[in-house]
Amino acid sequence: MKRRRPSSYVSGFTRNKEEYPWLTEVNSQSLQSANKNLDNAFTRFFREKKGFPRFKSKKNPVQSFQVPQHYRVDFDRKQIRLPKIGEIKTVFHRHFDGKMKTVTVSVTSTGKWFISILVDNGEPLSKPASFAADTTLGIDVGLTNFATFSNGEKVANPRHLKNSLQRLKVLQRRVSRKVKGSKNRKKAIQIVARCHEKVANQRNDFLHKLSNRIVSENQAIAVETLNVAGMQKNHCLAQSISDVSWSSFFRMLEYKCECYGKTLLTIGRFDPSSKICNRCGYLNRDLRLADREWTCPDCGTHHDRDINAAINIKKFALQDQNLVGVTGAERAIEPVDSLPLGRGMKQEAPPLRAG
Ligand SMILES: [Zn+2]
Numbered sequence: 001m002k003r004r005r006p007s008s009y010v011s012g013f014t015r016n017k018e019e020y021p022w023l024t025e026v027n028s029q030s031l032q033s034a035n036k037n038l039d040n041a042f043t044r045f046f047r048e049k050k051g052f053p054r055f056k057s058k059k060n061p062v063q064s065f066q067v068p069q070h071y072r073v074d075f076d077r078k079q080i081r082l083p084k085i086g087e088i089k090t091v092f093h094r095h096f097d098g099k100m101k102t103v104t105v106s107v108t109s110t111g112k113w114f115i116s117i118l119v120d121n122g123e124p125l126s127k128p129a130s131f132a133a134d135t136t137l138g139i140d141v142g143l144t145n146f147a148t149f150s151n152g153e154k155v156a157n158p159r160h161l162k163n164s165l166q167r168l169k170v171l172q173r174r175v176s177r178k179v180k181g182s183k184n185r186k187k188a189i190q191i192v193a194r195c196h197e198k199v200a201n202q203r204n205d206f207l208h209k210l211s212n213r214i215v216s217e218n219q220a221i222a223v224e225t226l227n228v229a230g231m232q233k234n235h236c237l238a239q240s241i242s243d244v245s246w247s248s249f250f251r252m253l254e255y256k257c258e259c260y261g262k263t264l265l266t267i268g269r270f271d272p273s274s275k276i277c278n279r280c281g282y283l284n285r286d287l288r289l290a291d292r293e294w295t296c297p298d299c300g301t302h303h304d305r306d307i308n309a310a311i312n313i314k315k316f317a318l319q320d321q322n323l324v325g326v327t328g329a330e331r332a333i334e335p336v337d338s339l340p341l342g343r344g345m346k347q348e349a350p351p352l353r354a355g
Helices: 008-019 019-027 028-048 160-177 185-217 233-243 246-260 305-320
Strands: 062-067 073-076 080-083 088-091 099-107 112-120 134-139 145-149 152-157 220-224 261-268 293-295 300-302
Touching: 008 019, 008 028, 028 062, 080 099, 134 185, 134 305, 145 305, 160 185, 160 233, 185 246, 220 246, 220 305, 246 261, 261 305, 300 305
Parallel strands: 134 220, 220 261
Antiparallel strands: 062 099, 073 080, 080 088, 099 112, 134 145, 145 152, 293 300
């Protein structure tokens, strides 16, 4: 007789295992973590009204499972031992020390297997460094230029998906000509998946390099929160917007800032950053999306639309910090340890500290 566990889903599994013997072929803790994920998804759905949990099909291109404990990592023999699976030859991308937590095993649509291990190295996150107007960078993102900085630098949009679209179309057509369920169709699908993977790799490489450079060169970074999901409802732009992947970029900036002790400042999405003259504050209501350059009728400054927006984003963000008009580092404040970075919300200014 097996001992009954208090948690309801565990006892549920014991009952299921009699009915479906194949469940015993899998590590029981992996089953539990899958169940926990489902439980979380339902809780989120009921409490936060965030989308009904989606069924994870066996045909889903990305598959993964978790192993919370009872695994062993052997750096010398280049192996990882997983329960019920055994030794697995592994290529380690780095050596690590610390307390090992959950392992996630995943496979991509092209059949590449990955094991990622959550490790707690016990080191606290570095405290945010102080910043001032001259160590803060404003970033305006767009479709023509991926990013425009408040210092005037422009980063072109690499359009990775668009560059491969022609090839993808050809490959996709080859799939549709193959008999359904045939081996050749499977092979053709693999080739499409490989092409998609290449696009994703190119994009990630670009985003990681850019965000790394921005975070290492500046003490604080100001960005505008964008309603990306709302913008994608425009069907003409949806593909370009998902290709440009601003959300991933902002996510990378957010966690890299946290990791390296930098500050990410966000301004609300309703601040008209491109329509205001950054020199005199004149609001140009007639500015259309097609106007890439304009001259301020009030002070006569000639503006590049994107650079002006980037400067304004930096200005608004610093205004929220009570730092506008402050030159040099003499009045630089120490930012509060955890800045509230609510999505789509205007950030509360932290209290100024004397110093
Ligand atoms: Zn002006």
